[in-house]
Amino acid sequence: MQTVKNGDTVKVHYHGRLTNGTTFDSSEGRAPLEFKVGAGMVIKGFENGVLDMKVGDKKTIHIPVDQAYGPKSDEMIMDFPKENIPADLNPEVGMELQMSNPQGQVFQVKVAAIGDEFITLDANHALAGEDLVFDLELVEIA
Known part of the structure; x- marks a missing residue:
């Protein structure tokens, strides 16, 4: 079965939350997020999190500040x-x-x-300075 690699376009359902459990975004009730892996369309930690996933895989990833929106400046x-x-x-x-x-x-x-x-x-990003947690489900590899 095909696994995600750089250059693939993927569709992912996600639930994003802070480490204290507060939800900041979710694809629930919407179309899955579509992006090209390695193109910088999403934060680095999210991109890295989908690598090697197969369609139907679910997992939780923890993204440190430096792979998310960076520290507050x-x-x-x-x-x-x-x-x-x-x-x-x-x-x-x-x-x-x-x-x-x-x-x-x-x-x-x-x-x-x-x-x-x-x-x-x-003018810092609202999530700057935060470690993030995402529950992911890979829906499609195009």
């Missing part, structure tokens, strides 16, 4: 002047916003703190 936390915030926006701690850099690339930030003159924005 202080460089991704910035103070943004309140005077530059649109007047109709009332930021609250935890609120997710979209910003764009000078090159026009759009990225997500989260309001981390609100001060008198600045709001602190965190």
